[in-house]
Amino acid sequence: MSGKIALIERGICEFGTKAYYAQNAGAIAVIICSHTDENIGMDGGVDGSKVRIPAYYITKKECDRIRFYVENGLVVTIKKPENNLAVPDSLDGDFDNGVIAHEYGHGVSNRLTGGPSTASCLGNAEQMGEGWSDFMTLIMSAVPSRKGPDVRGIGNYVVGAKVDGTGIRRKPYSTDMSVNNFTYKNIDAEVHNLGEIWTLALWDLYWALADKYGYDPDFKNKNAGNNICIQLVMDGMKLQPCFPGFIDGRNAILKADEVNNGGVNQCLIWDVFARRGFGYTAKQGSSDMVGDETEDFESAPLCINQLKMNKKADFIVKAGQPINYELTLRNLRRDVANTIRVVDEIPAGCSYVNGSASLSPSTVSATEIVWEIPSMASLEQMVIKYQVSRLHPALQTHCG
Known part of the structure; x- marks a missing residue:
């Protein structure tokens, strides 16, 4: 029996006892043949906890097929391909620990999302189940010698590819945008294509926190940045609603940081998600639909912590009509901004239309218009509108 796979009749003994005795006799695996074609569960019984080899149950119909070959001298060989041989098109995923971790991850995400009373909250179109599972593969196979920008593929063994x-x-996954530049807009209805965008954001977060707090492969070190991220992802699944979308998932991780860490990582988390298009004003639309999302690459206002100004003008300008300009000034600092000086250039060939500004300018010259603003409160927004007109054709060089 040593080194062999044992084919055992079902009989009346407990499954665990049969497998345990075969294990003690040297078997490397057990197949228990039923006398019926009924599919049943395998209870380990009193000896089940002692079994350390794989044990499988198959129906009579399936077993009869195997028994025919066994009685005619069946030999099963499992061989690792030699380096100098061409690998097959695909290899058994059972031998790829990344695949195992991925599938195990489905069990985690299904059980954590929606609370302990349900395991059916990830059936909607924008759910990120495949994303969490790929993340499980990445964190379970992470090693100190490899960093965020390094190329990380999923299922490389299965397709006979190298580690990179x-x-x-x-x-492949990477924090390097030149390797993987996918963002929120790159999701589609195929669950793996959708999930990989979520994994990218989580993998970015994993390394951003590791860069801030350090990396430790020991999961028990709760102060290491990579492990802080893992805890946030796990707790985010607990906090998000049933049938979540990407923005629900983002918000849940932000909430988890508030609960776990007093919110000290809020801006880091916002910056990471904004980089992949899940910024402050991003919208997921319906979590039961793919294609109605809106990207945004701007972090939360107070995380930007600066004054920002946007300028826009009429898209179409009619001959003889003035050109309308609009300046939007936002104080995204955490405190009051004082003594603000706004300078806007007047295009060549144009002149300011006197009295057209919604806020009177401090000075106007042939080339620029200036406003002096005493102060703006944190998160205050101000809009200034004004007009310019074309100079006389004989004097005009360019305007617009």
Whole structure:
């Protein structure tokens, strides 16, 4: 029996006892053949906890097929391909620990989302189940010698690729945007194509926190940045609603940081998500639909912590009509901004239309218009509108 797979009749003994005795006799695995074609569960019984080898149950119909070959001298060989041989098109995913971690991750995300009373909250179109599972693969196979920008594929063994291969996703995972530049707009209805965008954001967060707090492969070190991220992701699943979308997931991780860490990582988290298009004003639309999302790459206002100004003008200008300009000034600092000086250039060939500004300018010259603003409160927004007109054709060089 040593080194062999044991084929055992079902009989009346407990499954665990049969497997345990076969294990003690040297078997490397057990297949228990039923006398019926009924599919049943395998209860380990009193000896089940002692079994350390794989044990499988198959129906009579399936077993009869195997028994025919066994009685005619069946030999099963499992061989690792040699380096100098061409690998097959695909290899058994059971031998890829990344695949195992991925599938195990589905059990985690399904059980954590929506609370302990349900395991059916991830059936909607924008749910990120495949994303969490790929993240599980990445964190379970992370090693100190490899960093965020390094290429990380999923299922590389299955397709016979090297460690730094692309794997079975559209692009490999990396915090380097030149390697994987996917953002929120790149999701589609295929669950893996959708999930990989969520994984990218989580992988970015993993390394951003590791850069801030340090990296430790020991999961028990709760102060290491990579482990802080893992805890945030796990707790985010607990906090998000049933049938979540990407923005729900983002908000849940932000909430988890408030609960776990007093919110000290809020701006880091916002910056990471904004980089992949899940910024402050991003919208997921319906979490049961893919394609109605809106990207945004701006962090939360107070995380930007600066004054920002946007300028826009009429898209179409009619001959003889003035050109309308609009300046939007936002104080995204955490405190009051004092003594603000706004300078806007007047295009060549144009002149300011006197009295057209919604806020009277401090000075106006042939080339610029200036406003002096005493102060703006934190998060205050101000809009200034004004007009310019074309100079006389004989004097005009360019305007617009």
